[in-house]
Amino acid sequence: MANRNEKASKKKKKREERQRAARAAPRMGAPDDRSPPSPAEIDRMLAPIAGDVATALETDAAAAARLAHEKSDRALAEAWRLAGTRPGCDRGCSYCCRGLRVDTTVPEVAAIASYLREQLSPDDLARVAERVSANAEKAHGTTVMGYPAQMPCALLDESGKCIVYLVRPLPCRTDSSLDADACAAGYEEQLTNGTEVDVPKLPQVMFAGTKCSAELRNAIRDRNLKTPVVELQEAVHIALSDAKAVDRWFAGEDAFAQARVNTRADEKPSVSFGDKRRLPVT
Ligand code: SF4
DSSP: OHHHHHHHHHHHHHHHHHHHHHHHSOOSSOTTOOOOOOHHHHHHHHTTOOSOHHHHHHHOHHHHHHHHHHHHHHHHHHHHHHHTOOOOOOTTOOGGGBSOOOEEOHHHHHHHHHHHHHHSOHHHHHHHHHHHHHHHHHHTTOOTTTSOTTOBOTTBOTTSOBTTGGGOOHHHHHOOOSOHHHHHHHHHHHHHHOOOEEOOOOHHHHHHHHHHHHHHHHHHHHTTOSOSSEEHHHHHHHHHHOTTHHHHHHTTOOTTGGGBOOOOTTSOSOGGGSSEEOOOOO
16 A cells, blocks of 8 residues: 555656656646647657658558658657657547547558457457447447547557557557646546536647658548548557458548548548547436
């Protein structure tokens, strides 16, 4: 028990230190200032990125996703470095993995499915596939605002960790908070009053992530591949249920049509890049 208390207090101390540093650090812009970074800042963010996602997509869907992830990780790290601060997110903190629709791409889903097949035992894979299938059914056809509010991502384990962290989709890589306490407070607010809350984010990070995401989506469109944007739970369900689905998609078939995201003109295209989080309601 003493050990657990000690651990919790260390964790709290670390979080408080990070928050103090975040508050004290000079930033390129205020977190809620949505003005884009300057051209020089964009150049600096994207300068360390090498490789061409479109070229990678000529031969291998999952490889294109891995390259887009690598590019985004470097760009995001650069954006945080330039801002002189760090994300408030911590291991096991999973407020943003609940009740949020993740709009992703088939190459990223291909990377997730092959990672799960490589890493999990047949029994564990079957358990995850069952969770994914249940979520896919609830998510089917929902809009961003109509997405099941309490639903944790099926790729989240019991301790709040992402089981596909290394191959998580671009929105998950990008959607970092500046203040974990604001996420926790927002979660409570949503539980109590059902109202949405703002979570402070770094616009430069959101911008860099959006650019990388756009590059992958454009490469898919340029190759005339079908359904460039898919809902995560449904698409992973398709990829796990049919080992040939990605190959069929890559050959031009609309194999992920069922997972196409439902967008409406009056909704934000993806809540993951929006300025508010929908937190679970119980
Ligand atoms: S893929 Fe991982 S990071 Fe993304 S919502 Fe699911 S559990 Fe969270």
